[in-house]
Amino acid sequence: MGVEFLIINTLVLILTVIASLIAVLLRDLLAAAIALAAMSLLLSLEFYLLQAPDVAIAQAGVGACLTTAIVIIAIKGTKRMEEE
């Protein structure tokens, strides 16, 4: 496992952190939910890189699809913008 793995791993981790930061910082809740989906996606890729395909599938099924779906439904049931 050489330097390529380290580069990929570090890059994906940095992207995951950035995506979570985006999810926290954006005022539009819908955009935050989308960023959460992106974070989930990258997290799943990270699990995949760390040789955990079982967890990657679970994270894909739950994090990318169901979590996003539930959050979107909740935003639909409430409202989209954060108040100032």
Added chain:
Amino acid sequence: MFTLESGSGFWNPILWILVLLITFLLFYGIRGFGKSTYKKGTEQTKAFLSGNKEPSPEEMHIKASNLYWGFTTSMKSLYSVLRKMHTGNTSDYILWFVLVLAVLLLILGVM
């Protein structure tokens, strides 16, 4: 066998039952001295307020929030701090959690 000892003191229920029984007997005896002419449902039972009319239950009712008025007023400075602490804000609950976490980490980490 019923005595509970704690190094410097003890606690015996038998003694307590005896004390309670004696108290009860005394109470019953004193009750016997009451007037036999006292009857329920007559004028006797009504309160006498210097000839004034008896106030209605709403007026007589002392609200629970007024009960320890003196105590709460004297401790006003303490209560203002405590009330400010209990904001009811979910984020503040977590902030307290993180605060205690950090302080304890500081204590144990430095030690």
Added chain:
Amino acid sequence: MILDILIFVFIGIGLFFNLLAGIGLLRFPDVYTRLHAGTKCTTFGSIFLIGSVVLIGLNMWWENDTNGSVLAIHSAAALIAILLTNPVGAHAIARAAHRSGVQPVGAVIDELAEKRGKTTSDSQTGGD
């Protein structure tokens, strides 16, 4: 040898178009044109990148390694899924964007907006 060259060519094409998708996503002015970049280029790039993997798998299968069949067929399944879902997703996003009131930048003609203008009853303006 020929196979190796083919694989390298495929990888080169695929990477080029994926990179193009990323750049296009940043350069284009509005959501519709970005969809052009984001959908077409990634799909085309994926076809070639996954195609190279399928080639490797078929080669392994040819050399009597059963793992190769799994590699080839499952990669192809992923490719088919991408081919099926990507354009539909793009369509859904474009429709949603238009319904929520995003106008195409510099449009010379917008027949959909005209049609929607006629039937004002169902003019929805996206999220609240």
Added chain:
Amino acid sequence: MTVLEALLQHSPALIIAIPLLSAFLLPLVSRIHAKVRDVFALVMLGVTSCFVGLLASDVLSHGPRIYIFGAQNLRVPLVRILFEVDSMGVFMAIITMMLAIIAVIYSWSFLHQEDGLDKYYTLLLLVVTSALGMELTGDIFNFFVFLEISCIASCALIAFWVTEGEALEAAFKYIVVSSIGALFVLFAIGIFYAQYNALNIATLAHLLLFTFLDKIALVILLVSLGMKAGLAPMHMWLPDSYGRAPPSIVLIIMSATLASFYGLLRVVFTFYGNVLTTSLRFSLPAHVVIGWILIALAIVSILIGVIMALVQTDLLRLIGYAAVAEIGYMFLAVGASIAALGTSYATVALQGGVLHILNDAVDIGLLFLVAGAIYYVTKKRSLDDLSGLARTMKFTTVFFIIGLLAVAGMPPLNGFTSKFLIYESVYQLNPILSIIALLGSILLLAIFVKVLYAAFLGPELPGLKDVKEAPKSMLLAMGFLAGLAIFIGLFPNLLLDTLVKPAVSALLDHAQYISMVVGGL
């Protein structure tokens, strides 16, 4: 092997499996008839109590028991989950079962007009299961799983009255607080796993070295479980949720809270038992530092609990703050016993603390049931609207007076016995602590005298004229707890000798707990 022996051997598994199975079956059973469902829940809890009793009698006479899931004997590294039942766990299990059965009997008439009761009973059984699991398990990740079950199920139960916004708010606060606490517990588990590659409590305790990471994990566990147990200043969720959940549920949530408290005891005494005497900087032993940390938090809890309870007007919320103060007493006892580890009064303090767990469950539970009965008959929460209930609710008044005296630690009742032990032992550590504890008791008495005066005495308000006595099953539940309060108050030694002293010695004797598992390698 007789049938009884077989049942005994498998009872740790069955204690969890039977309520779990009945929780899964309950949605199907409740299709038949509402009455069947109510009786089914009670019967299943009764069966579980029988197993708890069986296990308790065995554990108290023959020492701790181990049950391994999925294998007959221990394998070389402890890969499987195992239950390790000692006297302390059994003691907590008995408390949990008692509270559960009383809650079910009380709910029969308390909630009979509501809908959604099949879900209610299901979740109730699940919370009971989770509390039992937390008390019996010997695996730290398993503990986390049960902690999460109790979080989720209790949260749903707190939101039972969905038409009230406050109930939903309390439920949301509860789940945010407890899920963050549970996530930090998982983080601590990760730290342990990284260092020692084990998840078994006994193995981890055997291997523990008290590195810097272990200190971080200890702090995380202390604070998270302390928050779940309602320790100030992380107690704010507790009055919210206790005040807005149905009072029958409060008993169940209380059992989960006490199970978290038990988890904290387990962490400090067993998990870090080997390293408690390590010297830190300034040649202070670790146990002194930890003990005084707990004492400081406990005193804050007692003072905040009583002072805030004094000004509450919502009856249930008031009792919630009193519960915070009671938690403070337990932590005071535990902290004192850790700070003075090795001395004789440390044992006495721990006895007081462990006995106070039971007394807290009985007293605060009784008060909540009384408050629930008042709410049931008047539909009013605020003390300002209540008056003169003693005229119409005679039994309830008597039960309330018993609960009042017990909580305040008045002599002939159970609250006194444990507080007596706590005062006596804490006095030898530091007299000021004892004075603060006494002050707290006096203020508790004042608080509940206020409630007595405001709600039960005084003139009869016209809005409360047609109030009737609470239904029979509610009276039965209250009467049971009141009787227990009197019984423990009069004969504390019976309980202290049979249950509390073995539990305390099991807590202090971490070497035996560890050797039960590790010695068998």
Added chain:
Amino acid sequence: MIEYIPFIAVVAMILIGLYAVVFRRNLIKIVIGISIIESGVNLFLIMLGYREGGVAPIFTSLPPGTTYPPEMVLPVPQALTLTSIVIGVAVLALMLSLVMHIYRKYGTLDVRKIRRLKE
């Protein structure tokens, strides 16, 4: 240093999540923050189990050239993470349904306004 970068990412994620819970005012933002904390903890567990050069703990169709018994990443953290993911989705669903209800009752998602229960 380089071999600790992944753990730093974990701590960063946990702190970002806590930041969202403590300083953001929107209820759904708080829920998202909890979700991020959970992801961070999951990532931590998986990282603990990673072994350099290891393959996934699955014996089916091992890559060519693997000797037996193979070098594998640790399976237990993966199992723990699976459990944790399920817990995460359950908590998320419950929290969001509570949020929907709270919005119907209070008409707002601002956490500073949702505090009828105080003092």
Added chain:
Amino acid sequence: MRAFVITTIVCFLIYLLLTTGSGSDFLGLWSNIELIFGILLSLIVGFIARTVFVKNNYRLLNPVRWILFLGYLIGPFFFSLAKANLDVAYRVITGKINPGIVKISPGLTTDLGITMLANSITLTPGTLTVDIDEDTNDLYIHWINVDKKALEKKPIDCSYICGSFPQWVRRIVE
């Protein structure tokens, strides 16, 4: 009943594809127990999904259409895809766009046909399906480089945008 059988068979074929290389009992590629489980699971899926998968359209049972479909995929479709990507590459690099949303009436009637056409359009040069008229099956298309000549006649002729796709699709599906 027919829907159930068709769905089951299709699911079974997918299952067979997924489990290729599992053994040597059946055709040297599959093991027996896999086949048994495949049939069981396909029956379950067929029972559940029969009403959504088959919409009373049995034209696709004809194998000729399958061959046509493959030919379409490899021939005109792939060619257009390549052209489209070069086009996008050109526009990404130069930044020249002249967009607009236009309406076309391809005259297809079945859902499957219109779906296939819409997907093809999305993946081919400079065009993207934005909306569809549910009643008349007209497509609204975002065109990245609107041809002035095409706008003269309304509705716009399909051949400007999607070449011979509608004919192909009609031959395959309808």
Added chain:
Amino acid sequence: MIDLNTTFLLVVIALVLCIILALIRVFRGPTAPDCVVGVDTINTMVIVSMVAYGAAFREVIYIDVAIVYALLSFISTLFIAKYIEGGEF
């Protein structure tokens, strides 16, 4: 002649760099649909990088994850799209 495995790892690195570009779009996207476009692009790239990584080490059973992703990422896109266009679920 470069080793095939290394090539695929380089492919993954290049794809991750492309993901950065898409993530910038997610962050900057003035409207929500722009964010969705970014995420959609990330989806496809992640799928391809998964396949490439699996091929690099000949770990054939890993490809299942990519199929799962290809099937499921589409659904979240649909949910978001339906929300943006104002539909009721």
Added chain:
Amino acid sequence: MSEMTKIVKTTANILFPFTMIFGLYVIVHGHLTPGGGFQGGAIVVSGCALLLVAYGSSWVFDHIKDKRLATFESLGAIGFITIAFLGLVFSAVFFGNFLTGSGTLFGTTPATGSTLSNFNTGGVLPLMNFAVGVKVIAGLFVIVLVMAHASSIKEWG
């Protein structure tokens, strides 16, 4: 309530059986390949969510009631715990894996360094996978369904 366009609906129709069979494939191959009851269940639920988003929740409610789904979830949970109890009966310990090495259904032991052909292994694990799969499908889908329904209606009871 509202449906999406014809294009989305047709694609959903085609993808739904594919997602479902793939989810079931993941469930039954849980002991061989990555996956298992939970992961496969999540995939199948995602397939159902696809129908939900394409057709709207009222259409789904016309086809399946949440009560029936809840019943299925109970049954899955009961099945799981029943297998654990069967371990108590047959191998004298709770959660005992009584089928491993028995040579009957799922009873063989896989060869070392094996290929995909060892389907008949795992003891009770495939059964547990299936029970958990049923449970997860019903449970997660009922959550999504009920929440979607609640978000789409205006007046709450």
Added chain:
Amino acid sequence: MEKRMIAGILVFSLLAVFFFFGIFQLHPFGEPGQVQMDDYIITHTQNETGTNNGVTSVVFDYRGFDTLGEATILFSAVAGVLLIFRRVRH
């Protein structure tokens, strides 16, 4: 408000310092220190549980009880959601 912000920043930086400092005491990424439990599972999973997938064997066999708890969590979440939305349906 301002006071809260300052307290928060202080606390967070303290927490970050301790966590970062603690992280460097862990074993380096990719080289787990002690692996006796996991190595036991890896070498015995095929014989003891008859399963090729090590993770599944841990999830359902070695730590099957946790999975029961996990299923219970999902069950209680479903019951909770149905309880909370019980007035909304029908």
